[in-house]
Amino acid sequence: MTGDEACAEGALAAGCRFFGGYPITPATEIAEHMSERLPGVGGTFIQMEDEIAAMASVLGAAWAGQKSMTATSGPGFSLMMENIGLAACTETPCVVVNVQRAGPSTGLPTMGAQADMMQVRWGSHGDYEIIALAPCSAQEIFYQTITAFNLSERYRTPVFIMTDEIIGHMSEKVVIPPADQIRAEDRPKPQGRKDRFLLYKPGPNGVAPMPAAGDGYNVHVTGLTHDEKGYPVMSIEAQEQMMTRIKNKILNNLDDIIITEDHHLEDAEIVIVSYGISARTSMAAMQQARAMGWKVGFLRLVTVWPFAERQIRALAERVKAFVTVEINLGQIHLEVTRAAAGKAACHLVGHHGGAIISPDKVLAAIEEVL
Amino acid sequence: MYKQITITGFGGQGVVLAGRIVGQAAAIGDSLESTLVQSYGPESRGGACSAQVTIADGPIYFPYIQNPDILVCMSQSGYDKQYPSLKKEGVLIVEQDLVKPTDGRDHFAIPCTRFAEELGNKMMANIIMVGFLAAITEAVSLDAARATVAESVPKGTVEKNLKAFDRGWEFAQATLKGRRHKAAGQIGVVA
Numbered sequence: 001m002t003g004d005e006a007c008a009e010g011a012l013a014a015g016c017r018f019f020g021g022y023p024i025t026p027a028t029e030i031a032e033h034m035s036e037r038l039p040g041v042g043g044t045f046i047q048m049e050d051e052i053a054a055m056a057s058v059l060g061a062a063w064a065g066q067k068s069m070t071a072t073s074g075p076g077f078s079l080m081m082e083n084i085g086l087a088a089c090t091e092t093p094c095v096v097v098n099v100q101r102a103g104p105s106t107g108l109p110t111m112g113a114q115a116d117m118m119q120v121r122w123g124s125h126g127d128y129e130i131i132a133l134a135p136c137s138a139q140e141i142f143y144q145t146i147t148a149f150n151l152s153e154r155y156r157t158p159v160f161i162m163t164d165e166i167i168g169h170m171s172e173k174v175v176i177p178p179a180d181q182i183r184a185e186d187r188p189k190p191q192g193r194k195d196r197f198l199l200y201k202p203g204p205n206g207v208a209p210m211p212a213a214g215d216g217y218n219v220h221v222t223g224l225t226h227d228e229k230g231y232p233v234m235s236i237e238a239q240e241q242m243m244t245r246i247k248n249k250i251l252n253n254l255d256d257i258i259i260t261e262d263h264h265l266e267d268a269e270i271v272i273v274s275y276g277i278s279a280r281t282s283m284a285a286m287q288q289a290r291a292m293g294w295k296v297g298f299l300r301l302v303t304v305w306p307f308a309e310r311q312i313r314a315l316a317e318r319v320k321a322f323v324t325v326e327i328n329l330g331q332i333h334l335e336v337t338r339a340a341a342g343k344a345a346c347h348l349v350g351h352h353g354g355a356i357i358s359p360d361k362v363l364a365a366i367e368e369v370l
Numbered sequence: 371m372y373k374q375i376t377i378t379g380f381g382g383q384g385v386v387l388a389g390r391i392v393g394q395a396a397a398i399g400d401s402l403e404s405t406l407v408q409s410y411g412p413e414s415r416g417g418a419c420s421a422q423v424t425i426a427d428g429p430i431y432f433p434y435i436q437n438p439d440i441l442v443c444m445s446q447s448g449y450d451k452q453y454p455s456l457k458k459e460g461v462l463i464v465e466q467d468l469v470k471p472t473d474g475r476d477h478f479a480i481p482c483t484r485f486a487e488e489l490g491n492k493m494m495a496n497i498i499m500v501g502f503l504a505a506i507t508e509a510v511s512l513d514a515a516r517a518t519v520a521e522s523v524p525k526g527t528v529e530k531n532l533k534a535f536d537r538g539w540e541f542a543q544a545t546l547k548g549r550r551h552k553a554a555g556q557i558g559v560v561a
Binding site: 110166169170171172173280281283284287356358359 | 390393394397398403404405406407408410431432433434436
């Protein structure tokens with residue numbers, strides 16, 4: 001099946017029962033597949049009037065107690081930004097898939113890119129943390145979509161799956177395990193007296209249990225700065241308390257959230273850093289480099305945000321250089337450079353968008369560094 | 371084992387479906403790994419399009435094909451564009467009535483569009499080509515390819531499409547037989 005289909009199947013396996021979307025190449029197949037499959041499992045599919053409304057519907061479904069998602073690409077992603085900020089502020093669990101295509105604006109609708117990596121991190125206004133995963137195959141899209149739902153439920157936060165046109169439309173073998181082998185997490189539910197309930201009072205991992213509207217708890221959801229009750233409070237203290245909670249529930253759980261994959265890092269002098277479709281280019285390049293006896297390793301970022309800063313910083317102490325491979329003109333490359341803090345050279349193998357990067361280009365860059 | 375197959379043609383010929391059938395047959399029927407990437411323009415009919423299928427017995431990292439082992443051309447423009455990329459020892463397969471190879475290179479040819487018309491629907495040319503490709507190259511097994519064809523075509527057309535597949539398969543067997551005889555110096559002898 002295609003990466004897009006694998007994403008929809010992963011969502012269903014994770015327990016997603018609401019999809020609100022608006023069709024856009026190259027993400028349409030996710031919506032299509034969900035529209036076919038959701039009614040059969042008691043779920044709801046709605047095609048909204050645009051991406052702004054699509055994102056709003058996803059938040060509404062989440063507060064009604066459903067695991068909910070949407071899928072889009074660049075132009076739609078831009079429209080969703082306002083309500084993505086609302087999701088971050090109201091700590092609403094949901095999953096947003098961005099099957100990236102070349103931009104800016106309408107760009108190249110049928111051709112892939114990885115140029116929304118900074119937009120996903122900072123696209124909505126204000127300070128906040130999000131989680132973004134970048135799987136590199138149809139099989140991994142299936143599993144990471146489940147992971148995305150689990151993380152969003154565990155941390156009450158929007159979680160993003162950043163794929164691209166190439167893996168979205170590529171067909172590969174996907175093995176779907178039996179349902180009893182899939183671990184689908186649900187958000188912690190509040191317990192205790194309903195009249196003393198506080199909507200944003202953090203639990204042990206810094207995350208507040210979340211009721212659904214209609215469960216009998218007092219649920220007040222606002223994008224204004226709010227106190228633990230959820231009521232608007234226009235004070236610097238309330239802002240500080242809210243922001244600390246929103247930031248720390250992610251920053252204090254980095255080891256639980258950040259997934260990376262190491263290849264030949266033990267003796268590596270040069271480390272390729274990559275994610276998503278470009279990780280496949282990087283794997284091919286690394287294998288060719290090793291076959292020639294070059295000491296090249298590969299750090300694959302499965303979780304791109306929060307950024308694997310500690311891993312890069314530790315590697316920078318002992319490697320000669322990093323080579324970041326991504327289909328943009330240097331987004332995660334800047335993060336690698338920042339984390340390396342001058343202790344290792346940082347190079348970019350980038351692309352303007354519209355095509356995969358070939359392993360030859362990566363090898364050429366490595367040869368130059370050697 | 372690592373086999374790279376590029377199928378080219380124009381939109382509407384079922385090039386991508388042909389690629390999908392080959393890839394799916396290998397991945398599911400033959401328990402191998404496969405990837406399919408495709409390229410096409412914004413138009414759904416008439417524009418150039420291609421399907422790139424990689425089949426391997428291990429992981430496939432880079433899914434795009436620079437120099438195919440097998441090149442299938444369903445249109446002249448596809449041939450003109452892709453032919454230079456074919457590996458030296460690679461196998462060239464063409465739609466006999468639509469593609470005129472421009473050099474004397476050895477190749478396999480099948481008039482699959484004409485055969486499809488004879489079977490009652492020219493839309494099945496791609497399925498005939500899949501049968502031909504499977505038999506000539508052994509990239510996928512007969513059982514896997516047939517079963518995948520049956521799963522991939524619209525309900526109610528399965529029998530017709532299997533017939534089309536078999537037409538391609540049988541034409542390939544006849545072609546191969548002819549070549550064996552030719553190689554044995556028995557030109558003109560009917561076996």
